[in-house]
Amino acid sequence: MGTSRSMVLVSLLFSLFLLLSVSKTRAQRPQTEFTFRGFKGNESEIRIAGGAATIKPDGLLRLTNRDSNVTGTAFYHKPVRLHKTNTNSTNATIRSFSTSFVFVIIPSSSSNGGFGFTFTLSPTPNRPNAGSAQYLGVLNKDNNGDPRNHVFAVEFDTVQGARDDTDRIGNDIGINFNSRTSDMQEPVVYYLNDDLTKKEDFQLESGNPIQARIDYDGPTQTLNVTVYPARLAFKPTKPLISQKVPKLLNIMQEEMYVGFTAATGKDQRSAHYIMGWSFSSGAIAKTLNLSELPPPPPNTAKNRGFNSHIIVLIVASSAVLLIMLVLLFFFVMYKHRLQQEDVLEDWEIDHPRRFRYRDLYVATDGFNETGIIGTGGFGTVFKGKLPNSVQIAVKKIIPNSMQGVREFVAEIESLGKLRHLNLVNLHGWCKHKKDLLLIYDYIPNGSLDSLLYTVPRRSGAVLSWNARFQIAKGIASGLLYLHEEWEQIVIHRDVKPSNVLIESNMNPRLGDFGLARLYERGSLTQTTALVGTIGYMAPELARNRKPSSASDVFAFGVLLLEIVSGRKPTDSGNFFLADWVMELEMNGEINSAIDPRLGSSYDDGEARLALAVGLLCCHQKPESRPSMRVVLRYLNGDEDVAEIEDDWGFSKSSRSDFGSKFVGYVSSSSITSSFVTRVSSTSHISNSG
Ligand SMILES: *[C@@H]1O[C@H](CO)[C@@H](O)[C@H](O)[C@H]1NC(C)=O
Ligand SMILES: *[C@@H]1O[C@H](CO)[C@@H](O)[C@H](O)[C@H]1NC(C)=O
Ligand SMILES: *[C@@H]1O[C@H](CO)[C@@H](O)[C@H](O)[C@H]1NC(C)=O
Ligand SMILES: *[C@@H]1O[C@H](CO)[C@@H](O)[C@H](O)[C@H]1NC(C)=O
Ligand SMILES: *[C@@H]1O[C@H](CO)[C@@H](O)[C@H](O)[C@H]1NC(C)=O
Ligand SMILES: *[C@@H]1O[C@H](CO)[C@@H](O)[C@H](O)[C@H]1NC(C)=O
DSSP states (O other), X not given: OXXXXXXXXXXXXXXXXXXXXXXXXXXXXXXXXXEESSOTTOGGGEEEESTTOEEOTTSOEEEEOSOTTOEEEEEESSOBOOEEEOTTSSOEEEOOEEEEEEEEEEESBTTSOOOEEEEEEESSSSOTTOOSGGGTTTOOTTTTTOGGGOOEEEEEEEEEOSSTTOOEEEEEEEEEESSSSOSEEEEOEEEOSSOTTOEEEOOGGGSSOEEEEEEEETTTTEEEEEEEETTOSSOOOSOSEEEEOTTHHHHOOSSBEEEEEEEOOSSOXXXXXXXXXXXXXXXXXXXXXXXXXXXXXXXXXXXXXXXXXXXXXXXXXXXXXXXXXXXXXXXXXXXXXXXHXXXXXXXXXXXXXXOOHHHHHHHTTTTOGGGEEEEOSSEEEEEEEOTTSOEEEEEEEOOTTOOOHHHHHHHHHHHHTXXXXXXXXXXXXXXXXXXXXXXXXXXXXXXXXHHHHSSOSSTTOOOOHHHHHXXXXXXXXXXXXXXXXXXXXXXXXXXXXXXXXXXXXXXXXEOOTTHHHHHHHHOSSSSOOOOSOTTTSOTHHHHHOOOOHHHHHHHHHHHHHHHHHOOOSBOSSSOBHHHHHHHHHHTTOGGGGSOGGGTTOSOHHHHHHHHHHHHHHTOSSGGGSOOHHHHHHHHTTSXXXXXXXXXXXXXXXXXXXXXXXXXXXXXXXXXXXXXXXXXXXXXXXXXOO
């Protein structure tokens, strides 16, 4: 303590001497500005003290190693002048300053790191007699809280607890004036730029590089502190802490040293590293670019003990379980009376959000195979349940050619804004290593596919005519929204029964829209991969591979004929549904096209209408197909169905177009094996509700 004060005195006298001898215009002193991208070759500009601090040969500044009870400090060798006296010498102010640094904390084990480090303004370029552990190498138990310290510290605290004995894991940033007790403390998070109310938490002790930025604005006396993982592609604009700190005026002396201190405890021990550091008085310090810094130290932390996060998780999930049980009771009663759609309504948020992988992992029971409800060309679909007991479908996209994550994210964000009664809502996404995960509504009734072809679900009845007609109109309305009613034209590209999910009130929801484009973007080749499903692909796709709303209309036409007839679009032979219906139409036997399983319980007018519209949509020439708007008008009876022209000529030309490119296009089952990489048979949600 005594030496500390005499040091202060000596340095004060020294600076006074300098002042008198060197400069007369002290207010005009040049600003201090520096940037260290690693500290190699800059050893002389950094003053190291305290047992554990050192500059490593690779240029990393290590404040402490993982020994017990050690401290380390590193200060810039020259003092900075932040005190500004006005000309009439009455009121002093503090000059703006700004600093940015990238640090890494590697705990001895993830539950046993400590104690943290600080960015400190100090009258001396070292902290003599500073204590370890909770004193963080800044103060000691004798001078703690003493206004004569003239110490300001922003602490990066990894051990929680104001009292000396507590040693819970902490993860906070604190602002300290002359004391190890923070005036203000905030748990570590960063805010997202696109929605400033959203924040992500992360661990200081992760072993990964973290960028910190401390900006002090003199005129407003505001101190901002921002921390974020250095790997982030963006720089958060909203600071974690933005606080007026008039107290700083009492701390500040004519000359102050800037630097870092760190300490370990008896058992809580972390190595604290600074990879790079920039500082500026009067201007904004340079943000450091991770790629220009020396490589981070290897993360040698021992693996997880039973840390408090897991405990929190367990406590939280038991609480959630209890709530879920209560909710379940109400839900079951509710479900009996009301329809599923209403339950899903509180989901109708307007933006897809980023889910944490951890949450999805928990929701899907670790992507358990028993939770798989569908597989297909784009990936595997898992059923999951969020802690708030909302059920979700998680699609894990096959990662083979995923590139340009940022573009995907933009695309997904845009797809997520699509909201329509007849579309499966996309709620969010998650990027984990190479996997891209998409989170959708879970729709329990299964796909149209299964309703049309598998053994009837309830009460042994086939899908009724009314339901079929309602489903057809619903799909048309969903497609119309994609094609015309949203701000961008979205081509679905893979309209087929297995992509139509049916809610319990028989409302259809179209899934997987936009995925084809997403997938195509990821493909390595410049040429557009052909995405679609045999039997639903319009003939022109074989020639130009340019999907359009007209090719969606074609697929819808096939689907419509399928809904009415209950027959698949192709079989292994020469059967092609549209040809078959057309032939029946020409022979005046159109009623034979109607699903015989319906018996006589269908509306003749509606069925004939649907068949006619289906045939129109399957027109060989894309320009002769109606738009989805017109299709919907036809189906609603608002407009009479146009005559089918004589040169409709579906059969020959369309078949030969495909035949020349894909041998035997009509045979979906035999061809898929050879085209499976390009022609997807997208996922479907099977019965499980
Ligand atoms: C660090 O050292 C290099 C080379 O010795 C020198 O060019 C650079 O100016 C130094 N950086 C600072 C901030 O002093
Ligand atoms: C570390 O410091 C604490 C208290 O300051 C003391 O009880 C302990 O013995 C010290 N441990 C070592 C290894 O010096
Ligand atoms: C000097 O102080 C007086 C009041 O104490 C104030 O009115 C005046 O604006 C100050 N002058 C400057 C240049 O700051
Ligand atoms: C100087 O400080 C005094 C008291 O804090 C205040 O009343 C006065 O307005 C200040 N003057 C200036 C120029 O800031
Ligand atoms: C501090 O943060 C606030 C709030 O975001 C901002 O308005 C202000 O400009 C920031 N100040 C500095 C010095 O960065
Ligand atoms: C970081 O450095 C790399 C390589 O020098 C450069 O490509 C990149 O644009 C830089 N990033 C920023 C944000 O300056």
